[in-house]
Structures are given as structure tokens and as C-alpha cells.
Amino acid sequence: MRTRASILHLDLDAFFAAVEQRDKPSLRGKPVIVGGVGPRGVVSTASYEARRFGVGSAMAMAEARRRCPHAAFLSGRFGAYRDASRIVMALLGELSPRVEPLSLDEAFVDLEAGEPRPLDDGSLLRLAEELRTRLTEATGGLTASVGLGSSKFIAKVASELAKPDGVRLVLPGSEVDTIAPLSARAVPGVGPATMERLARLGVETIADLQRLTRADLVRELGRSAGEHLHDLVFARDDRAVEPERETKSISVEDTFERDIVDPETLAGIAARQAAHVVQRLTGNGLFARTVTLKVRRPDFTSVTRSRTLDGATGRLDVVARMARDLLAGLDVTGGVRLLGVGVSGLVEVAQEPLFDLVDPAAPAGRVVEESSVPARRAPGWHPGADVIHDAFGSGWVWGTGLGRVTVRFETADTPPGPVRTFSIDDPALRPADGSTADGAPPEG
Incomplete structure (x- = not known):
């Protein structure tokens, strides 16, 4: 095990919702919920303002609307999230060649693999704070929580303890005591099903797990899962940061x-x-x-x-x-x-199938409407989408219905802007990404 807290875990705070608040001044400081806006939609990300009402990721959108009816419900803009993620990952790449992205908004960094630098506690904290400052400047206002630990598990726990918008360093030697009060659900692999089985042993916290023997856990969970869990609750985790893993x-x-x-x-x-x-x-x-x-x-x-x-x-x-x-x-x-x-069966080149699997009679945006990635509702416009009007300039879709689309005209660099309503087929209004109103890319 490492004797220095040289593994960094970064997690962007409420990432999708934060990007929307950054780019939409009228939503700053207000509850924002990003996800599938259809009747079977699921929440992808909720801003911290929405979380105060009990809204969380993976919640049914209908339940989110019940709990926080005054929130802005947006379908999401994957292009904007991807662009912000690339900026963040580039900053992490400057710290070390060993960066392991877990998703668009989360990554591990092995600081020992970077340029020689002091890795004492004070230097690590300064590095983390400087990273967060640079990240906020480079992304136009996004924030991140950063954890530093002697292993991947401890670094991730540290970033959770730092949320939101903070830094936490878990000192080497203090790992077992630091994680002991946390819920057993904080351990990777302990989901609801495993937790239900552990509850029969009286487990609620990691401290409860620490009181069990390896044999107890093996008997309840099986050899592989039981031994792995026993190692983690005593902070034994030697997994490497793996940037070059072949994705299978x-x-x-x-x-x-x-x-x-x-x-x-x-x-x-x-x-x-x-x-x-x-x-x-x-x-x-x-x-x-x-x-x-x-x-x-x-x-x-x-x-x-x-x-x-x-x-x-x-x-x-x-x-x-x-x-x-x-x-x-x-x-x-x-x-x-x-x-x-x-x-x-992953490859680097698209190979279009000989037969189209999509039902041509199905509405073009039906599946996408219920997901958390950007997509255009068909017919019409999805809430949150960037648009341009010939007379009013850049804005975003506030809502649509009854043959009309309502747009708020503002950008990340303007004050909160005015709201205007147009016919849904107004020729002066178009998507900012160049797609057609029904979500199809322009021909040619």
C-alpha cells in the first residue's frame, strides 16, 4: 500500500445541471433537473437546489416533478457536456500521464506517475486547490470535488466527503478510522441486494463490517466478494490507475x-x-x-x-x-x-448494418426523449436545446406545446434574457447545432 496520498479522484459537482446553469443565467441558483422528459423518463442529474427537495439521479421523472414542480426540467445537451469534460480531462493530463476517466465527470489520477513534485500533505492540498481554481476558470464556472488518498477507494471516499466544491485529503494511516462511520453502502459493490444480506448480520456502517471476520463475509457473500469486501473495509486496495485499458x-x-x-x-x-x-x-x-x-x-x-x-x-x-x-x-x-x-464487439469504425433495425413508423425522437442525452423531440423542440432566431439571436427552448415554442434569449455571457413565443414552424427559428427541428441532421 502507498505511504502517500498520491491518488487523486475528481468528481464534477452536479455536472449536467451545472453546465445548464452556467449557460443559462436565468437558472443560476434555481433547481434544475436534467434527464428524460417523457412520461417514462428518468433523472440523470439534479442541481443541489433540486436535491434539497429530495430529487436524485435514477429517480423517475414523474416523482421528481411531484417533489420539485417549480424546477426547470431539461432534456440535456451532450455536446456541451462532452466539451466541458474534454477541458477537465486535459487539465488532469497535465498532472500525470496516468489518468483513468470513469465517465464524463469523474476520473482518477496517479500523481506519482507525473513530473517529479513534492507529495507531502501540504503540497498535495495546494495542488488540488490550484487544480480546482484552474478548472473553474477554464470551464467558465464549473466546480469539482477532489479527494486525495493512498488508494483508489480512499480517494473516491475523500471526494464524496469533500462534496460539494471542496477538497479532502485522507492522511495515510488514518484510512480505517476515516471510513468507519460511513454507511456500508459507501463500499464499492455493496448495493441494495448485498446490503440486505449484510443487514442480517447487523451491518449498517463500515465499522460494523470491520467487526466481522473474513470468514463471516465469505460465508455470507462467497469467497471472491467476501474477501474483496474485507480488504476494502480495512483500506487494503492496490488497484492501479489504468489509463490504457483496452475497452472490450x-x-x-x-x-x-x-x-x-x-x-x-x-x-x-x-x-x-x-x-x-x-x-x-x-x-x-x-x-x-x-x-x-x-x-x-x-x-x-x-x-x-x-x-x-x-x-x-x-x-x-x-x-x-x-x-x-x-x-x-x-x-x-x-x-x-x-x-x-x-x-x-467494439471497433473504431462504424459499419452501417445492412438492415435498419429502427421501426420507420416510430416517432423519430421517442426513444431519445426518454433518455438523458440530448435529443430533439419529434415533432418540435426539446426543453433546454440551443436555438437561434434571425431577429432575436441566441437562446434556448423554455417549452413547447399547442403548436408553439417558447424561447428564452440569453447565453452564458449575457444577463437573464427575455422570453418570446413563436409558431413551432417559424422559419426564422432554428436549432443552433444545425439539426432540423425534428432532430434529423441536415442533408448533405
Whole structure:
């Protein structure tokens, strides 16, 4: 184990919502919720103002609207999030060649692999504060929480303790005492199902886990999971920061606190998971040939179904459609404890399939509307999308309905702007990204 807290974990604060607040002055300091705005949508990110009302990620959007009806509900703009992420990852790359991105808004950095520098406690804290200052300046106001620890697990715990917008260094030698009061759910791999089994042993906190023997955990969880958990609760974690891992598959899974039996709810979650998978896929410049769906039932039996294309795709509509088709082929009447969507057979060049898997009769934006990535509703405009009007300039979609679209005209560099309403087919109004109003890219 390391004797210095030389692993850094950075987590951008409420990332998607923070980007929206940065670019939309009228939303600063107000609750913002980003995710699928359709009837089966799921929250991707909630601003801290919205979290005070109990809104959190992976919550059904309908529940979020009930808890915080006055929030701004936005579909999201993946291009803006990706651009901000690239700036942050470039800053981390200046610290060390060993940067392991976990997602657009989260990464580990091995500071020992960078240029020789003092790695004493004071120097590490100064480095973290300087990084946060530079990050805020470079991104136009975004903030991050930074943790420093002797391992990846401890660094991530430290960043959670630093939230929001702070720095936390866990001194070498203090790791076991630092994590002891935390919930056992803070340990990677301890989800609702594992927590339910541990609760039978009287476990609520990591301190409770520390009082159990390795044999206790192996007996309850199996050898591999039990031994790994026993190591982590005593801060034994020698996993390396791995920037050059070959990506063989990408997947997203959710374990539910209560079994879900409603097929429509599961379909919405699968669409959201497909969106996250495609975000990571396209962010790595990759395309996938195989889509996989994983279901775990209440009795812990698991079923996996896959479908392989005759080409390779990075299209959200294709991945989401395949995931939903695979789900539709499974019996979920007994409930689902865990649902996951993944892709594999990854290549660097798109290979369009010979046959289009998307139902041409389906609305062009239906799947995307229920996900957390940017997409245009069809017909019309999705809330939060950047637009340009020939007379009024740049703005964003406030809302749409009854053949009209309402736009607030402001940008990150202006004061809160005026609101105007137009006919939905007003020729002077167009998407800022060059797509058509129904979400299709312009021809040519």
C-alpha cells in the first residue's frame, strides 16, 4: 500500500445541471433537473437546489416533478457536456500521464506517475486547490470535488466527503478510522441486494463490517466478494490507475431498492441506460456490434440476452431499440431486482448494418426523449436545446406545446434574457447545432 496520498479522484459537482446553469443565467441558483422528459423518463442529474427537495439521479421523472414542480426540467445537451469534460480531462493530463476517466465527470489520477513534485500533505492540498481554481476558470464556472488518498477507494471516499466544491485529503494511516462511520453502502459493490444480506448480520456502517471476520463475509457473500469486501473495509486496495485499458465492453446496471414489475417503467430505465452506454461509447470514439440486456430476478437468478448487428453502430436509437426488444422478450411479471444494458464487439469504425433495425413508423425522437442525452423531440423542440432566431439571436427552448415554442434569449455571457413565443414552424427559428427541428441532421 502507498505511504502517500498520491491518488487523486475528481468528481464534477452536479455536472449536467451545472453546465445548464452556467449557460443559462436565468437558472443560476434555481433547481434544475436534467434527464428524460417523457412520461417514462428518468433523472440523470439534479442541481443541489433540486436535491434539497429530495430529487436524485435514477429517480423517475414523474416523482421528481411531484417533489420539485417549480424546477426547470431539461432534456440535456451532450455536446456541451462532452466539451466541458474534454477541458477537465486535459487539465488532469497535465498532472500525470496516468489518468483513468470513469465517465464524463469523474476520473482518477496517479500523481506519482507525473513530473517529479513534492507529495507531502501540504503540497498535495495546494495542488488540488490550484487544480480546482484552474478548472473553474477554464470551464467558465464549473466546480469539482477532489479527494486525495493512498488508494483508489480512499480517494473516491475523500471526494464524496469533500462534496460539494471542496477538497479532502485522507492522511495515510488514518484510512480505517476515516471510513468507519460511513454507511456500508459507501463500499464499492455493496448495493441494495448485498446490503440486505449484510443487514442480517447487523451491518449498517463500515465499522460494523470491520467487526466481522473474513470468514463471516465469505460465508455470507462467497469467497471472491467476501474477501474483496474485507480488504476494502480495512483500506487494503492496490488497484492501479489504468489509463490504457483496452475497452472490450461498456455497460450500465441499476440495482433497485424495490423489485420493479411494471414493463413500461423497465423500458424507460433501459432507454436511459442505453443513453449512458452510447455516451461512453461515442466519447471513446467507438462503435458496437452487440447489444446485451441483463436481468436479475428477486431470487437472484440472472438472465442475459444479446443481439448482434451485421455492422457496428454508435446510434442511440439502434442501441435503445435493441435493448427494449430484448427486454420485451423476457418475462418480468415476477419482478426485476437488477437491470443492465451493455454493448460489446467494439471497433473504431462504424459499419452501417445492412438492415435498419429502427421501426420507420416510430416517432423519430421517442426513444431519445426518454433518455438523458440530448435529443430533439419529434415533432418540435426539446426543453433546454440551443436555438437561434434571425431577429432575436441566441437562446434556448423554455417549452413547447399547442403548436408553439417558447424561447428564452440569453447565453452564458449575457444577463437573464427575455422570453418570446413563436409558431413551432417559424422559419426564422432554428436549432443552433444545425439539426432540423425534428432532430434529423441536415442533408448533405
